[in-house]
Amino acid sequence: MSEVASSVRPVITTMAVHGYRSLRDVVLPLGRLTVVTGANGSGKSSLYQAFRLVSDAANGRLVSSLAHAGGLSSVLWAGPEVISAAMRAGTVPVEGTGSRTRPVSLMLGLATDSFSYLVDVGLPTPSDSLFARDPEIKRELVWDGPVLRPAASLVSRKRTMVKVNGDAGWDTVTETLSTRESVLFALTDPRGFPELAQIRAEVASWRFHDQVRTDPDAPARKPQVGTWSPVLDHDGQNLAAAVQTILESAWASLLAGAVADAFDGSLLEVEESQGLFLLRLRQPGMLRPMGISEVSDGTLRYVALAVALLSPRPPGLVVLNEPETSLHPQLTGALARLISAAAACTQIVVVTHSAALVEALDHTEPDVVRHELVKELGETRVADQGLLSRPTWNWGSR
Ligand SMILES: Nc1ncnc2c1ncn2[C@@H]1O[C@H](COP(=O)(O)OP(=O)(O)O)[C@@H](O)[C@H]1O
Numbered sequence: 369m370s371e372v373a374s375s376v377r378p379v380i381t382t383m384a385v386h387g388y389r390s391l392r393d394v395v396l397p398l399g400r401l402t403v404v405t406g407a408n409g410s411g412k413s414s415l416y417q418a419f420r421l422v423s424d425a426a427n428g429r430l431v432s433s434l435a436h437a438g439g440l441s442s443v444l445w446a447g448p449e450v451i452s453a454a455m456r457a458g459t460v461p462v463e464g465t466g467s468r469t470r471p472v473s474l475m476l477g478l479a480t481d482s483f484s485y486l487v488d489v490g491l492p493t494p495s496d497s498l499f500a501r502d503p504e505i506k507r508e509l510v511w512d513g514p515v516l517r518p519a520a521s522l523v524s525r526k527r528t529m530v531k532v533n534g535d536a537g538w539d540t541v542t543e544t545l546s547t548r549e550s551v552l553f554a555l556t557d558p559r560g561f562p563e564l565a566q567i568r569a570e571v572a573s574w575r576f577h578d579q580v581r582t583d584p585d586a587p588a589r590k591p592q593v594g595t596w597s598p599v600l601d602h603d604g605q606n607l608a609a610a611v612q613t614i615l616e617s618a619w620a621s622l623l624a625g626a627v628a629d630a631f632d633g634s635l636l637e638v639e640e641s642q643g644l645f646l647l648r649l650r651q652p653g654m655l656r657p658m659g660i661s662e663v664s665d666g667t668l669r670y671v672a673l674a675v676a677l678l679s680p681r682p683p684g685l686v687v688l689n690e691p692e693t694s695l696h697p698q699l700t701g702a703l704a705r706l707i708s709a710a711a712a713c714t715q716i717v718v719v720t721h722s723a724a725l726v727e728a729l730d731h732t733e734p735d736v737v738r739h740e741l742v743k744e745l746g747e748t749r750v751a752d753q754g755l756l757s758r759p760t761w762n763w764g765s766r
C-alpha cells in the first residue's frame with residue numbers, strides 16, 4: 369500500500385436528516401468505513417438518497433432532484449410532526465395535532481472535522497411563475513466545529529439573502545440568490561468564501577454506486593473509446609478505459625489483487641484496436657480470455673465495483689447502495705476485502721441488506737462503524753442509539 373497515499377481520519381463525522389421520507393430525525397455518526405443495515409422498509413435507500421441530495425446541493429441540482437422525485441410533498445416525512453412518549457408507549461394513537469406548530473421542512477446536514485453545513489428546504493412562496501411548484505431553499509448555514517452555535521456561524525443564508533461572518537462582523541454578500549440554488553453551488557470564489565469552497569470541493573467529490581448496467585446491451589460490455597479515465601462513468605461506458613487507467617497507476621496491484629481474489633487468480637487485460645478498448649478477463653485453465661461481453665452479470669458487476677472503488681482519483685466519500693445485489697454469495701468475502709482496501713484511501717458508507725457482508729466487513733480493517741436502522745411507528749430510528757450515543761445536532765430555526 370506504500371505508493372498509494374492513505375489517510376485514516378474520517379472526513380465526514382456526522383450525517384443528519386430531518387423530514388425526508390421515513391427519516392423524521394436521524395443523526396448518524398460516520399467512521400472511515402460505516403455499514404448501515406436494516407430490514408426491508410427500514411429506511412436504507414432513503415438514507416442513501418439523502419446523501420445524494422447533499423451532493424446534489426453542491427452540484428446545483430437539489431431543487432430539480434426533489435422535483436423529479438415527485439416534489440417536496442411526496443418526499444416529506446408523512447407522519448406526525450412530533451411523536452410523543454404516549455404515542456411511543458401505545459397509550460394514545462399516532463395522529464397529528466391538527467395544526468402544525470413548525471413550518472414544513474426537509475433538512476440535511478453534515479459535520480466534518482473542520483466545518484459543518486445544513487440546508488433547510490421548504491414549500492414555495494406563492495407566485496405567478498410557471499415554476500411556482502419548485503421547493504425553496506429557505507436556509508443554509510455553515511459553521512465552525514461540529515455543533516451549531518450562533519457564535520460559530522460563518523455563513524448564513526435566509527432565502528435570497530446571504531451573509532458572511534468575516535473579521536469585521538457580518539457582511540451581506542447578496543440579497544438576490546435564487547431560492548433554487550445552494551450557496552455551495554452559487555458562491556464558489558475561494559478567496560471570498562474559503563469555507564464554502566472547501567465544503568463544496570469535498571461534497572462535489574462524493575461518488576455513488578448503485579448498479580452499473582450489466583444486460584447484454586450494457587455500455588460496459590461494448591468496445592469503448594480509449595481515453596484516460598480516472599473516474600468510472602455511472603453507466604459504465606468507460607469501464608475498459610477506467611481499468612487501463614488504474615493498471616497504469618499506483619493502484620494497479622490493488623485492482624489486480626481484487627480481481628484475482630474474487631475469480632481464482634484471473635487477470636484483467638485491455639486490448640486496444642484503432643483507438644477502441646476491449647476489456648477481457650484471462651482465467652487460469654481457459655484457452656482464451658473471455659471478452660467482457662461474455663462474462664456473467666455478477667462478474668461484470670464486481671469488476672465495475674472494483675474499478676469504482678480503486679479510482680486513482682479517490683473521492684472524499686463513496687456511498688454504496690446494496691453492493692451485494694446479484695453477486696454470487698461466494699464473492700462476499702472478496703467484496704468485503706475490496707471495500708476494506710478502498711477504505712484506506714476513501715471514506716466509505718455501505719448500505720446493505722446482506723448479513724453475510726456485514727459479518728465479513730466486521731473482520732476487516734479499518735474498524736467498522738455499524739448502524740442498524742429499525743422502523744418504529746413509521747419512523748426510521750437508529751437501533752441502540754440513545755441520547756448519549758446520538759451526536760449532538762442542532763438544526764436551529766428559520
Ligand atoms: N414521505 C414518507 N413519509 C414517511 N415514510 C415514508 C415516506 N415515503 C416512504 N416512506 C417509507 O419509508 C420506508 C423506507 O423506505 P426505504 O428507504 O426504501 O427502505 P429500505 O431501503 O430500507 O428497504 C418505506 O417503508 C416507506 O413506506
Ligand SMILES: [Mg+2]
Nearest residue numbers: 409412413414
Ligand atoms: Mg432499499
